[in-house]
Amino acid sequence: MTSNKAIMTDNLLRNNKLNQPNFDLFKEKFLYLQKKYEEKIDELSILKEMIESMKSIDLTDPDLGWRRQLDCLIKYKNLSGAGFYLFKDFQNKKEKYISASFDTGITYSFLKNSRLLKKILNEKKNILIEDLEDWEDCFQLTGSLYALPIVSGGEFHGALILFQDEKNGFKNEDRFFYSIVRDHLMNTITFRRFYSEKINEEKNIFQFSRFFSKDVVKTILKSGNPTLGGEKKRACVIFADLTGFTSLSEKTTPEEVVEILNYFFSSMIPIVFKNKGTLDKLMGDCIMAVFGAPIDDRRCSFQAVTTVLQMFEAFHLFKQNLGERYHHLKMSVGINSGDLIAGFLGSENHMNYTVIGDTVNSTQRLQSLAKGNQIYLSKTVYNDIETDIAQFKNIRNIKSLGRLKLKGKKKFLDVYRIIPKIC
Numbered sequence: 001m002t003s004n005k006a007i008m009t010d011n012l013l014r015n016n017k018l019n020q021p022n023f024d025l026f027k028e029k030f031l032y033l034q035k036k037y038e039e040k041i042d043e044l045s046i047l048k049e050m051i052e053s054m055k056s057i058d059l060t061d062p063d064l065g066w067r068r069q070l071d072c073l074i075k076y077k078n079l080s081g082a083g084f085y086l087f088k089d090f091q092n093k094k095e096k097y098i099s100a101s102f103d104t105g106i107t108y109s110f111l112k113n114s115r116l117l118k119k120i121l122n123e124k125k126n127i128l129i130e131d132l133e134d135w136e137d138c139f140q141l142t143g144s145l146y147a148l149p150i151v152s153g154g155e156f157h158g159a160l161i162l163f164q165d166e167k168n169g170f171k172n173e174d175r176f177f178y179s180i181v182r183d184h185l186m187n188t189i190t191f192r193r194f195y196s197e198k199i200n201e202e203k204n205i206f207q208f209s210r211f212f213s214k215d216v217v218k219t220i221l222k223s224g225n226p227t228l229g230g231e232k233k234r235a236c237v238i239f240a241d242l243t244g245f246t247s248l249s250e251k252t253t254p255e256e257v258v259e260i261l262n263y264f265f266s267s268m269i270p271i272v273f274k275n276k277g278t279l280d281k282l283m284g285d286c287i288m289a290v291f292g293a294p295i296d297d298r299r300c301s302f303q304a305v306t307t308v309l310q311m312f313e314a315f316h317l318f319k320q321n322l323g324e325r326y327h328h329l330k331m332s333v334g335i336n337s338g339d340l341i342a343g344f345l346g347s348e349n350h351m352n353y354t355v356i357g358d359t360v361n362s363t364q365r366l367q368s369l370a371k372g373n374q375i376y377l378s379k380t381v382y383n384d385i386e387t388d389i390a391q392f393k394n395i396r397n398i399k400s401l402g403r404l405k406l407k408g409k410k411k412f413l414d415v416y417r418i419i420p421k422i423c
Contacts, residue, residue, distance in 0.1 A: 063098055069188075070100040073162070073181065077174070080143060081163040084185070085117070087156055116147065120159045124149045128175070131167045144169040148182040150189065157189055212278055212353070216295060228351065230343030235292035236304040236335065236381060237360050238277075239367035240268065240311060242285040243330045260322070261285060267314045275307040280354050286367075290355045293342035301337050301384035305418075308333050308375055309394040312420040331423070334367030335377040336360075337384060362413060365406035369415070373423040376401075379414035396421045 070082040079101070086096040116135075119127060129135050129145040143165040150158045160182050164170060170178075242264065249257045265282060272279055272289045276297060280288040289307070292300030312331065319326050340357035362378065370376040389398065396419045403412040 063096075065188075066098045067100055069185065070098065074101045078164075079162055080165045083161040084158065085161065086158040086189075087121075116145075116161075117159070120147055120149050121156060124151050124156060126175070126179075128170060130170075143167060146170040146175060146178060148178060150182055150186050152186055152190070157186065160185060212273070212294075214273075216276070216278070228344050228346065230341040230345075230356075232339060233293045233296070233342045233355070234300075234337070234339055235290050235297075235342065235355065235359075236300040236337035236384075237280075237288070237290050237340070237355065237363040238304050238308055238333060238335050239364050240287045240289075240308065240331055240333045241367055243332050243372045244328050245285045248326070248329070260326070263322075264318060267318050268311050271307055271310045271314060275303045275310070277303065277307055278353065281352075288364075290340075290342070292337075293340075293355060294353070299384075301335075301381045302388055304335050304337075305375075305377070305381065305385050305392065308335060309392055309418075309420055312373070312423045313394055316422045330372030332367055332370040332372060333375045334363045334365070334370060335375065335381050336363035336366055337378065337380045338362075362406060362409065365409065366413075366415065368407065369404065370417075373420065375418040375420065377416050377418065379416065382414075382416045394420045394422055 066084050066086075070084060073079055073082050081099065081101050083097060083099040086098075116127070126149070127145075127147040132141045132143055132145055135145075141163070143163060144167055145164075146162045148160045148162075149156060150160065160178070162170070162178065245260075252260075264285070265287070268287055269279055272287070275291070276295070277289045277291045278293060280290050282288075289304075291297060291304045291307070297303060311333075315331050319329055336359055338357075338359035340355045340359045342353075342355045344351040344353055346352050366376040366378065385392075389395070398416060398418045401415045401417050404415045405412050
């Protein structure tokens with residue numbers, strides 16, 4: 001009795017006018033296409049898993065991410081080993097080699113000393129070694145090797161190096177897939193570099209915002225990451241100190257002292273930044289700021305005096321908001337300009353921007369001479385602003401005090417005094 005399947009096959013052959021040989025050929029091609037389709041689906045699954053594995057990795061540990069990429073390839077493509085060479089890691093600027101599943105252990109020193117790496121670097125082309133026994137540098141290995149340089153814009157970034165136990169283990173269709181993987185790795189390198197640069201930029205912005213306004217930070221970062229060291233500048237320095245605060249703090253709780261100081265600094269620091277100033281440091285109840293550094297400013301003395309006069313206006317509001325108990329507080333200020341050394345001091349991870357030199361020391365001595373609600377400025381500052389005095393809004397009077405001796409200094413200094421209207 002003829003089975004139903006045989007009847008169906010006979011009907012299919014008769015209806016489609018196919019004889020048995022043609023049907024077998026059709027079936028063979030169909031199964032071949034189905035196999036290729038399934039292989040492509042598998043390859044897409046591999047790429048998807050590689051991409052997903054990168055998403056789940058902590059970017060502070062990039063080696064783990066690269067290793068998982070290699071593990072995906074080995075797992076699904078039955079490789080005997082895989083290596084990833086980075087010509088210059090963007091985080092520590094050094095070469096890096098990561099390998100996975102090597103029975104014989106292909107080390108970085110082995111790769112570095114082989115002609116293979118030199119060939120990849122020089123030619124920047126895919127390299128296929130169908131029999132490793134014929135390659136003199138790989139005498140301890142058998143099977144085949146396929147190396148793909150990772151290049152973008154003519155710049156060499158690294159290489160993907162794959163191993164098979166069998167000779168001629170890399171078919172044409174597999175080599176095409178590995179080219180796609182190589183492109184994926186290049187995209188990952190680009191993303192990681194972008195991510196790392198953005199993290200460093202945000203870190204620098206956060207760190208430098210302690211000293212500079214946002215506009216100044218942007219200008220600094222445009223010229224590259226700042227480095228430790230100093231340079232000679234002509235700038236203007238101010239010291240602004242609260243007088244009467246020490247006696248008040250003896251009658252006030254520590255928590256209140258901190259609250260008042262924070263309120264004072266919060267009122268003053270934005271004025272420094274608004275007038276293109278740099279906050280050098282906070283010292284107890286004193287503010288030190290500099291104008292004309294790190295960015296040169298020919299009108300640095302004008303900016304400094306403007307800042308101080310606006311600070312006195314804000315200081316008046318500061319005392320009003322605190323109440324009568326704080327009305328006795330006063331502010332004394334010293335302003336001086338001249339040559340100094342400005343730059344970043346500290347370590348690569350802990351940098352402080354500061355200015356040092358005789359100009360700075362003299363400014364602090366000037367401030368210590370000034371009485372409550374007075375501004376003492378050197379003749380160099382006065383000469384810089386003399387033609388602009390009419391533009392200042394908060395000056396009651398300005399007069400010369402003659403030549404004064406500063407504490408700890410042998411030379412005398414020509415000094416002027418400004419009394420603000422609002423203080």
